[in-house]
Amino acid sequence: MTRSSWIAAGVLVALALAVLLVPAVAQLDQQLVDLRSANRAPSLAHPFGTDEVGRDVLLRVIYGLRVSLLIGLVAALVSVTVGAVAGLAAGVLGGAADRVIMRVVDGFNSVPHLLFGIFIVALFSPSPTAVVASVGLTHWTTAARIVRSEVLTLRARPFVDAAISGGSGRLRVVRRHFLPHLLPHIALASVLMVPHAIWHETALSFLGLGLPPHLASLGNMINDGARSLLAGNWWASLFPGLFILLPTLAISVLVQHWRDRANPRRRSELQL
Template identity: 60%
Template structure:
């Protein structure tokens, strides 16, 4: 039988229109670098710009209300005469802080539930998955509104309302990963050697799902930002003195009717840029940390 060429698999992938592994790796690095660079710039702007610009949100200057974007005020001014560039980045700082707390809590909670469900199996697995189905059956925004309404104006109530409604997706992803890992030979060897399920979970399964958990946390970050914005826009989120993006957009509803479009456009643009940056990081990490999915699609 004639020998197959050494690059027969690469040639087959090229005929199928699938990029080679090197190209996939380059794209993953490019996505990660661009996304990480954009997110770093946004975070630095959120930390430094309000401080360097001397933003004082308690100051009211009605003579400077609704000035259109220009050299002096690149984003224009708002209803109180504050520079919208500084106030938007100050709001992004608050929104990112809340979103980061929500993403971490949701990821830890979902990873624990998913890992326990997949590792234990049997009736614990069925019980935990029914709990996940129950949480998913309730509209997230409605449940979040109920939680926030009970503790209105409380920062931790906003964090809890988002974290307790978004851990289920992480739990499903981690459970699927654990179920796949359970079939690997090194897990069978550990169990045959007398290791308990809890020991296998702690020593082998949890370290193996760190990559998936990290990707889930990054993907939850923009989702939590939008969720916090929605709650604040409805008047149920953060206190008014905390200039989150949602509070800024709430104050801008009347300004749009007066023709001051920039009061809405620029804060919303920061939200979109944050989402694109974190999505790029997550896509790059997924291609680099989970190569099995990429190779299966290529085949």
């Protein structure tokens, strides 16, 4: 692994340890209001400062990151699962089924994801379930196209023709030949979807349509901090924004390393 990959892995491990251990060890209420400590700048007592009602920004960032990561992971899993099933069905069945599924994919892609997500969330009250449904139902098309493309490529391979000629049914071909080749691509799509889902949740929460206002999330914190910017309280929005960028950049670096490892020819071309 390169130095940047090690740094990215270290950042993700540190963030994971923070969201897992700090709430259990600190035993502090991130909703605790202390008006006497309101809008305090970063200091030793409050490294990230306090917000407009005196809540510690560092503690709320850790709680918010935990909520955003959990929602991002679940939403990415739902999105990639729906897309993988649709793409696999289109590639395996072919014919009219393939055309219908891909027209549905084109229809979903023709609508801006954020607007469609807002429409889905508006059908429910603000909750994690609504955000997961919004991301899962608007971002599955990418995984569907990837899986369908790989299945069409695999169908042209000689070993698949040999399996079909030997009497193997569709389910056996999918289980024995397609899935082992598709799993790395599905895993990569899942990893790439996590930061995208986090940004989607952040955007919805910032607009007041994602998570309930009382629930600490990075989007809610940026929305709350935006009201304090005119008063010069920059820290209330800056630190939640940084903790959105950190996992996104770290995951991007690791995915790039993963791609280079999976495709040595591409890596050698990049080094020329």
